[in-house]
Structure formats: structure tokens, C-alpha cells
Amino acid sequence: MGAGHAHRLYRHGHSPVHTLPPHTKLAAAFAFVLVVVSTPREAMWAFGAYAVLLACVARHARVPAGFLLKRLLIEVPFVAFAVLMPFVAEGERVQALGLSLSVNGLWGAWNVLAKGTLGVAASVLLASTTELRELLLGLQRLKLPAPLVQIASFMIRYGDVVTDEMRRMRIARESRGFEAKGVRHWGVLAKSAGALFIRSYERGERVHLAMVSRGYSGSMPVIDEVTASGAQWRHALTLPCAALVVSLLG
Amino acid sequence: MSTASRPASSSSSSAPSSSSSSSLEVSGLAFAYPDGHQALFGVDFTITRGERVALLGPNGAGKTTLVLHLNGILGGGTGTVTVAGLPVGKQHMAAVRQKVGIVFQDPDDQLFMPTVREDVAFGPAAAGIKGAALEERVRTALERVGMRDFADRPPHHLSFGQRRRVAVATVLAMEPEILVLDEPSSNLDPASRRELADILRSLDVTVLMVTHDLPYALELCPRSLVLSDGVIAADGPTGALLRDEELMRAHRLELPFGFDPRSVARGA
Amino acid sequence: MHVPDGFIDAPTSAVTGVVAAGALAVSLRGARREQGGTSRADEADRAGERTAPLAGLVAAFIFAVQMLNFPVAAGTSGHLLGGALAAILVGPFTGVLCVSVVLLMQGVLFADGGLTALGVNVTDMAITTTVVSYAVFRALLAVLPRKRRSVTVASFVAALVSVPAAAIVFTLLYAIGGTTDVSIGKVATAMIGVHVLIGIGEAVITALTVSAVIAVRPDLVYGARGLRQRLKLRVDGALVDAPAPALARTAPGTARTSRRTLWVTGLVASLVLAGFVSFYASANPDGLEKVAHDKGIDKKEEKHAAADSPLADYGVKNVSNARVSGGLAGVIGVGVTVVAGSAVFWALRRRRAEDVSPASTGL
Numbered sequence: 001m002g003a004g005h006a007h008r009l010y011r012h013g014h015s016p017v018h019t020l021p022p023h024t025k026l027a028a029a030f031a032f033v034l035v036v037v038s039t040p041r042e043a044m045w046a047f048g049a050y051a052v053l054l055a056c057v058a059r060h061a062r063v064p065a066g067f068l069l070k071r072l073l074i075e076v077p078f079v080a081f082a083v084l085m086p087f088v089a090e091g092e093r094v095q096a097l098g099l100s101l102s103v104n105g106l107w108g109a110w111n112v113l114a115k116g117t118l119g120v121a122a123s124v125l126l127a128s129t130t131e132l133r134e135l136l137l138g139l140q141r142l143k144l145p146a147p148l149v150q151i152a153s154f155m156i157r158y159g160d161v162v163t164d165e166m167r168r169m170r171i172a173r174e175s176r177g178f179e180a181k182g183v184r185h186w187g188v189l190a191k192s193a194g195a196l197f198i199r200s201y202e203r204g205e206r207v208h209l210a211m212v213s214r215g216y217s218g219s220m221p222v223i224d225e226v227t228a229s230g231a232q233w234r235h236a237l238t239l240p241c242a243a244l245v246v247s248l249l250g
Numbered sequence: 251m252s253t254a255s256r257p258a259s260s261s262s263s264s265a266p267s268s269s270s271s272s273s274l275e276v277s278g279l280a281f282a283y284p285d286g287h288q289a290l291f292g293v294d295f296t297i298t299r300g301e302r303v304a305l306l307g308p309n310g311a312g313k314t315t316l317v318l319h320l321n322g323i324l325g326g327g328t329g330t331v332t333v334a335g336l337p338v339g340k341q342h343m344a345a346v347r348q349k350v351g352i353v354f355q356d357p358d359d360q361l362f363m364p365t366v367r368e369d370v371a372f373g374p375a376a377a378g379i380k381g382a383a384l385e386e387r388v389r390t391a392l393e394r395v396g397m398r399d400f401a402d403r404p405p406h407h408l409s410f411g412q413r414r415r416v417a418v419a420t421v422l423a424m425e426p427e428i429l430v431l432d433e434p435s436s437n438l439d440p441a442s443r444r445e446l447a448d449i450l451r452s453l454d455v456t457v458l459m460v461t462h463d464l465p466y467a468l469e470l471c472p473r474s475l476v477l478s479d480g481v482i483a484a485d486g487p488t489g490a491l492l493r494d495e496e497l498m499r500a501h502r503l504e505l506p507f508g509f510d511p512r513s514v515a516r517g518a
Numbered sequence: 519m520h521v522p523d524g525f526i527d528a529p530t531s532a533v534t535g536v537v538a539a540g541a542l543a544v545s546l547r548g549a550r551r552e553q554g555g556t557s558r559a560d561e562a563d564r565a566g567e568r569t570a571p572l573a574g575l576v577a578a579f580i581f582a583v584q585m586l587n588f589p590v591a592a593g594t595s596g597h598l599l600g601g602a603l604a605a606i607l608v609g610p611f612t613g614v615l616c617v618s619v620v621l622l623m624q625g626v627l628f629a630d631g632g633l634t635a636l637g638v639n640v641t642d643m644a645i646t647t648t649v650v651s652y653a654v655f656r657a658l659l660a661v662l663p664r665k666r667r668s669v670t671v672a673s674f675v676a677a678l679v680s681v682p683a684a685a686i687v688f689t690l691l692y693a694i695g696g697t698t699d700v701s702i703g704k705v706a707t708a709m710i711g712v713h714v715l716i717g718i719g720e721a722v723i724t725a726l727t728v729s730a731v732i733a734v735r736p737d738l739v740y741g742a743r744g745l746r747q748r749l750k751l752r753v754d755g756a757l758v759d760a761p762a763p764a765l766a767r768t769a770p771g772t773a774r775t776s777r778r779t780l781w782v783t784g785l786v787a788s789l790v791l792a793g794f795v796s797f798y799a800s801a802n803p804d805g806l807e808k809v810a811h812d813k814g815i816d817k818k819e820e821k822h823a824a825a826d827s828p829l830a831d832y833g834v835k836n837v838s839n840a841r842v843s844g845g846l847a848g849v850i851g852v853g854v855t856v857v858a859g860s861a862v863f864w865a866l867r868r869r870r871a872e873d874v875s876p877a878s879t880g881l
Contacts, residue, residue, distance in 0.1 A: 026626075029633060030633050030634070033523050033632065033633045033634045034528065034634055036523065036524070037523050037524055037527070037528050037531065037632075037634050038528045071629065074628065074629055074630055075522060088704050111524060112522075112524050112525055114524070115522075115523050115524020115525075116522035116523055116524045116525070116632070118523070118524075119522055119523025119524060119632040119633065119634070119635075120522060120523075120629045120632070122633070123625065123626070123629035123632070123633060124629045126626070127626065127627050127628065127629060132364075132627065133364045133365065133404075135626055135627070136364070139626075145542070145543070145546065147546050147569060147570055147615075148542065148546075148615070148618075148619060148622075150570035150574065151569075151570055151573045151574045151577055151615060151616070151619045152574070152577075152619050152622065152623055153363075153364055153574070154362065154570060154571055154573075154574020154575060154577070154578070155574045155575075155577040155578045155581060155619055155620070155623065156364065156623070157362060157363070157364055157404075157405075157406070157574075158358075158362075158574065158575055158578040159578045159581055159582070160406050161358055161406065161578070162575070162578040162579055162581075162582045163578075163581075163582045163585065166582050166585075186719075186722050186723055186726065187726050189723065190722075190723050190725075190726030190727045190730055191726070191727075191730045193583055193598075193603075193723065193726075193727040193730070194726075194727045194728075194729075194730025194731045194733075194734070195730065195734075196579060196582065196583070197576075197579055197607060197727065197731055197738075198731060198734060198735055198738060200575045200576060200578060200579040201572065201575060201576065201579075201607075201608075201738055203358070203359060203575055204568075204571045204572040204574070204575035204576065205568075205571075205572070206354065206356065206359040207359050207362045207571040207575065208568045208571045208572065209318070209323060209354070209359075210352075210354050210359050210360045210362065211362065211372075211571060212323055212347075213321055213323065213347060213350075213351075213352045213354075214347065214351075214372055214373035214376060214420065214421070214424065215344060215347045215348060215373055215376035215377050215424075216372075216376055216567075217344075217376070218567045220570075221371075221372065221375030221376045222375075223363075223367075223368045223371045223372070223375050223384075224368065362571065
């Protein structure tokens with residue numbers, strides 16, 4: 001995945017999907033993926049129906065197809081392995097295009113590709129219609145333990161600060177003529193990582209002092225809370241419910 | 251000329267009679283870190299309500315250590331700190347932390363919440379304020395530093411000067427008795443520096459400003475303390491202290507090139 | 519190694535989800551103790567919890583470090599998983615928390631790793647890497663001479679082992695809940711082979727990073743705290759066995775329970791490891807490599823191996839009796855090794871304590 005994390009998936013908008021409370025979206029995406037994963041791989045048409053459902057959501061959310069497809073690229077490494085499967089799996093074999101392929105492997109590849117792609121597409125839709133901050137509030141609302149939400153929120157708050165420090169260190173290295181070319185230069189990179197750790201940890205200590213100075217005593221005060229009406233829940237859960245119906249029919 | 255005034259230090263922590271007029275009283279404060287390094291050797295001073303005082307001193311003089319004593323983050327040495335009549339100690343910790351607002355040097359350390367609004371709300375919310383009262387606190391505090399329109403921004407999308415102003419707001423929202431600023435002018439461009447000075451002047455709270463920036467101290471604070479080697483080495487009008495070349499030299503305090511404190515008209 | 523949805527079946531995903539949740543709950547409690555007091559501001563500890571800000575910043579660090587690509591050879595590069603690094607620098611519990619949060623955020627924000635596969639990913643990449651690496655690290659430190667160099671060596675080995683260990687756990691999960699039939703031999707061969715390579719990169723960077731931190735702020739390296747602490751014990755002339763060093767700083771009561779936890783986790787980890795290594799050894803030799811070679815696709819595979827942790831997908835349904843017995847033999851073997859190892863360990867420690875006493879009375 002390399003450096004692919006630098007960009008965020010969120011795409012600003014005001015569609016009905018954007019305005020849904022975050023926890024309903026999280027729950028819906030999770031339930032949808034769960035249904036997809038539980039569907040037997042032989043029910044090929046069901047996967048087609050799932051894809052159509054997601055396409056409807058994307059349309060509803062006004063997320064362009066090109067945007068969605070580009071974000072699906074994160075899955076590429078796994079596609080490569082799925083492609084390997086028919087060659088290495090056991091069992092009965094068929095001949096196709098002069099290659100001996102395992103039937104089981106073909107099914108396995110299909111299974112992984114179909115479910116993996118649908119899963120990534122659902123996550124991308126979630127991330128592109130929900131702001132970072134909202135996601136955290138949603139997780140908090142879904143009863144993810146408070147300390148984990150806090151850790152995640154600190155990570156997001158300081159992610160940019162830390163990566164920025166890393167970038168400045170790289171610029172400092174490069175402006176002194178250093179460029180990491182191979183194994184020989186691992187040491188320099190590791191020294192930077194060490195320095196980065198020290199800076200991060202010390203900042204953590206200072207942040208803690210600043211928190212304590214403003215009355216922190218172990219638990220974060222709840223400042224924002226998200227709520228959802230019954231209608232909003234119904235709206236959000238349409239997707240997994242439709243998927244469930246498809247799955248039961250299949 | 252230096253007026254090294256050292257009020258008699260007594261270990262008695264009886265409620266000071268002057269509690270109505272003094273914001274902060276530090277007396278006989280000494281402290282050593284767990285590793286044995288002693289940073290404070292008996293610090294004494296009093297700040298009356300509404301004063302703006304600068305705390306000057308070279309690196310390693312114990313300034314930060316002293317600041318962390320003011321709201322009880324550090325403690326366990328000898329001597330007492332009293333904030334508006336409340337002794338700093340375990341029994342009043344929550345109240346003391348609300349009365350002493352510390353603005354740390356790096357606004358990124360201070361602004362740890364995802365949005366400006368939540369950050370400003372953190373202190374009052376931790377003190378149990380909720381709902382409309384909380385909103386009101388946040389709004390007023392942001393207004394006082396001129397950052398009202400930025401409430402829903404994430405802090406890391408602001409400029410450095412703006413972040414410092416929000417940091418001041420986070421503390422103002424707690425309606426503190428005394429505002430303690432750690433190097434408020436560091437890393438600010440001249441315009442942001444000016445804006446911050448205007449804001450600080452407009453506030454009607456007691457201010458203790460820890461700084462190396464002598465012109466800034468002269469501009470904002472009529473009175474200064476010099477902390478050196480863990481004791482208050484001088485206490486007097488800022489202009490007089492800065493003109494005392496011998497004192498300045500002795501405590502490694504240097505005015506910027508070409509700056510003459512005599513030429514600055516002090517408008518107290 | 520971020521597993522997407524659909525690789526592992528739903529029941530196994532659910533079970534790993536429960537495992538991950540349990541481990542996180544334990545870690546939250548453990549992390550509180552770990553982050554109790556490292557810093558210059560010991561006095562501040564009594565005022566409030568440090569876990570959230572510190573773990574949050576370390577998670578941001580791990581997140582950033584995963585972006586730090588290290589060039590492996592012309593054109594390809596790898597990146598750290600960071601489990602071992604986190605465990606050694608901030609302690610295993612905090613390490614589990616940090617890496618888990620990174621994985622959670624990657625799944626939710628970047629669609630990297632499936633939502634239903636979160637349990638699998640956390641079990642594999644957060645729990646396994648940190649627990650195994652920390653167990654190996656501590657075990658080595660207990661045996662090696664008490665020097666900074668030993669910390670570097672131990673970090674190297676710990677990180678080296680942690681990556682294939684994660685691969686092994688993945689293989690195990692796949693054996694239980696994989697969705698494709700591929701022989702376990704092939705999965706193991708491919709996973710372990712590739713991850714040993716990745717592990718080398720991880721090991722070098724981890725060891726160098728740890729030694730860089732130790733050079734500047736040794737007090738921040740959780741795994742080496744004992745190093746400092748035990749030296750202090752000498753000066754005091756205390757004759758008590760220095761307990762598992764990481765915990766020397768905390769109260770004696772907790773030190774004892776934690777040492778037991780450590781021992782148990784170490785045992786479990788090595789049992790799992792050994793069980794699987796013997797699996798691997800007894801598997802068919804004509805695994806993925808041969809097939810890949812025959813079909814001329816090995817180049818492609820190699821490239822991916824280096825670009826990212828790969829493999830994700832070879833199922834395992836037909837475990838033959840011979841292999842099960844091979845695995846059993848391995849488990850028994852490890853049992854014997856652990857007993858023998860502990861005996862050596864105790865003996866060494868006793869001798870060390872005896873060495874110490876005359877020196878300290880001399881002071």
C-alpha cells in the first residue's frame with residue numbers, strides 16, 4: 001500500500017447520504033458487508049444484485065463512478081493473488097486457453113474478488129460521504145470503548161502534525177544531498193524514525209499536561225453527540241435489508 | 251536599578267488576609283525533580299488582581315517548573331502557592347485548575363481536540379458546564395480573541411498566529427482568575443504579534459507572562475520578575491529592570507540589537 | 519497483509535472479532551499501567567490518565583512510519599508493519615492498542631482491509647506481532663548480557679520473528695475459515711517464505727530505530743526500562759531477584775502477575791510457532807514456488823511480495839493426518855525446549871544475583 005494513505009477519501013457534498021447520521025451509516029455498511037460475506041459463492045446473481053444496490057447508493061450520494069472506481073484500486077494486490085488461485089488450488093482441473101486450472105481455485109478467486117470488491121466499494125462509499133470527525137462520533141455512538149475513540153481521535157488530530165514533521169525531516173535530509181537508494185541507507189531512515197518517535201512521544205506528554213491543566217481527570221467530557229431519528233435509521237438500513245432479501249432469495 | 255524584594259517567606263499557609271486583592275501568592279517554593287535535579291530554591295512573589303506581570307529569565311532558570319507549580323501539575327516540594335485565596339493542593343485541585351489558565355508555548359500541544367469549538371469547550375465541559383451555558387462560554391471566548399468565525403475548523407487548518415489565539419481562548423473559556431502565558435510571542439510574525447498584544451491588553455484578567463521577549467514584556471507588562479537559578483533575583487517596574495545593564499548581564503538577559511528601553515514611552 | 523472482506527468466512531471473522539475485542543479490553547487495562555510513569559513529569563501522573571494522549575500520538579507515529587518506504591532493491595520498496603517497534607518502544611499493551619487503532623482507521627477511512635475482516639486483521643497484525651515480538655524480545659534480554667547492544671540484537675530478532683509469526687497466524691486462520699481450497703503446505707510455504715523476507719526489512723529498521731531512540735532518550739524505550747532499573751538495584755545492594763525488568767518500576771504485586779502473563783504468552787507463542795514450523799517442514803515441497811515457476815508467474819509474485827505483504831489467499835481444508843501428527847510432535851518438542859530454556863534462564867539469573875552481591879557491598 002506504500003504511501004497511498006496520504007490522501008483522504010472524503011468527498012464533500014450535501015446528498016441525502018452525506019447528511020445521514022454517521023452511526024447509522026457505519027451500521028449499515030457493516031451489516032451490508034456481513035450479508036455479502038455470508039452469501040454462498042455459487043449465488044452469482046446475488047453478487048450482481050449487491051453491486052446494483054451499491055450503484056444505487058452511489059448515485060443517491062452523487063459519488064461519480066470514476067471516483068469510486070479509482071478508489072477501488074486499493075484492492076489491486078489482492079486481485080493479483082486471486083489470479084494466482086486457479087493455478088495453485090487443489091482438486092479437479094479444467095483446461096482453458098492451454099492452462100490447467102483448478103475448478104476450486106476458480107471458485108475461490110471469484111469468491112474473493114466478488115466479496116472483496118463489494119466490501120471495498122461499501123467502505124469507500126462510507127468514507128467518501130462521511131467526514132472524519134463524524135466517523136469518530138459515529139464510532140463513539142456505536143459504543144466503541146471511549147478510550148479507543150480517544151486514541152483514534154488523537155491519532156487523527158496529530159496524524160498530520162507527525163507526518164508533517166516526517167516530511168520536514170525528509171526535506172532536511174534531501175537538501176543535504178541524501179537520497180535513500182538502497183539497503184545501505186536504511187540506517188539513516190531508521191534514525192529519522194527514531195527521532196520522529198521521540199518527538200511524537202514528547203508531544204504526547206505535553207498534550208497530556210495541557211489536558212490536565214484544563215481539568216482533565218481521566219475521562220473526556222462529551223461535547224458533541226449525534227442522534228438519529230427512526231426515519232434516518234430506516235433510511236440507512238434500507239441497503240443491508242435489501243441485501244438480506246437478495247441473500248435469502250439466493 | 252534592581253529592587254530585589256523578597257517578602258518574608260513563611261511556611262504557614264493560613265488563608266492570606268489579602269486574598270481579596272491578590273491573585274497569586276508564591277512563598278518559599280522549592281522543588282527537586284525525582285532524578286535529584288533541583289530547579290527551584292525558594293521562590294517568593296505576589297501578584298495582585300488585574301496586574302500584568304512578566305516573568306523573565308534565561309533558559310534553565312526554572313521558569314517552566316515554576317509555571318507547572320501554579321496549577322499543581324508539579325508539587326511535593328516545600329513552600330506554598332495560593333491562587334485567589336485557595337492553597338494549591340490535592341483538595342482544591344479542580345478549582346485551582348479552573349482558576350489558573352496556562353497557555354502553553356506550542357499551540358499544537360494545547361489544541362488537541364478535532365475542532366476549535368470542541369477544544370474551547372473542553373475546559374468548561376470538564377468542569378461540568380453543559381448545554382447553552384457551554385455554548386455561551388465558547389462563543390464569548392472565541393469573540394474575545396477574534397476567532398468566532400473559525401469555530402468549526404480543525405485546528406491544524408489555521409495559521410500559527412490563529413492557533414495561538416485559539417489557545418488563549420481555550421483558557422479564557424474557563425474564566426480563569428489568572429492567565430499564565432508561556433512564551434506567547436514565540437514564532438509569531440510581527441502582525442500576529444501585534445494582534446495578540448492587542449487582545450491581551452483588552453482582557454481584564456490578571457496575566458503572568460513567561461518570556462524571553464524583553465520588548466514584548468516592556469510593551470505589555472508594567473512589572474517584571476527575574477527568575478534566575480531558581481530564585482526571584484529581581485522584582486520591579488519592567489522599564490527600570492531593562493535599563494539596569496548589570497542586572498541584565500548577570501542573568502543572561504539581552505535586549506535585541508538597537509532596542510533602547512529608555513526610548514520607549516511607557517504608557518501604564 | 520490487510521485482509522479484505524471475503525477471504526475468511528463469516529464465523530471465523532466473528533470469532534476473531536471476539537478475540538480482538540477481548541485482547542483490546544485487556545490491553546486498555548494494561549496500557550494504563552505501562553504509561554503510568556516514564557517521563558520527566560512523574561508528578562503529573564497522579565493527576566490524570568496518560569494513556570489516551572500517549573497512545574494516540576504513538577498511533578500517529580506508527581501510521582506515519584508505515585508510510586516511510588524503505589528501498590529494498592531497484593524499483594521496489596517495503597514498509598514497516600510496526601507491531602514489534604510499538605511493543606518495544608511503548609510496551610506490548612499500548613502497542614496492541616496503537617496498531618489496532620491504526621488498522622481500524624485504515625479500514626474505515628481508507629477502505630484498506632475489510633470491515634468484517636477487522637477482527638482478523640487486528641488478531642493478526644496487531645496482537646500477534648506485538649505479543650510475539652515482545653515475548654521474544656524479553657526472553658532474549660533475559661539471556662543476553664545486560665548491554666545496550668543486546669537491546670538492539672533482541673529488537674532485531676523480535677521484529678524478524680514477528681512478521682512470519684503474523685503470516686503463520688494468518689495461515690492458521692485460513693486453515694480454519696479460508697474460502698478456497700489450497701493445501702496448507704502451499705499456503706505456509708508462500709506465506710512464510712515471503713514474510714521472512716519482509717521480516718528482514720522490518721527487523722533492520724526496527725533494531726536501528728530502537729537503538730536510535732536508546733541513544734537519545736533511553737528512558738522512553740519501554741522494553742529497555744529494566745536495563746536501567748536493574749543497574750540501580752545493584753547500587754542499592756539489594757539482593758532480591760530483579761523481576762522481569764519491564765515491570766521493575768511498578769508495584770511488586772503487579773510485577774509478579776505480569777511476569778506470569780509474559781511467561782504464558784511466551785509459551786503460547788512458541789507453541790504456536792513450533793506447531794506451525796513443523797507443519798511447514800512436513801508440507802509438500804512442491805508448493806507455490808514450483809507451480810509459480812512452471813507457469814512463469816513467479817516474477818509477478820516476487821514483485822508483490824516486496825511491494826506489500828501479500829498472500830492472502832490459499833485455503834486449507836484437507837489437513838492430512840500425517841501433518842497433524844507432525845504438528846503435534848512440534849508442540850511436544852517446544853514443550854521440552856521451553857522447560858530446558860527456563861531451567862537455563864533461572865540458573866543464569868541466580869548466578870547473576872550472586873555476582874552482584876559482593877560488588878554492591880563493596881560500594
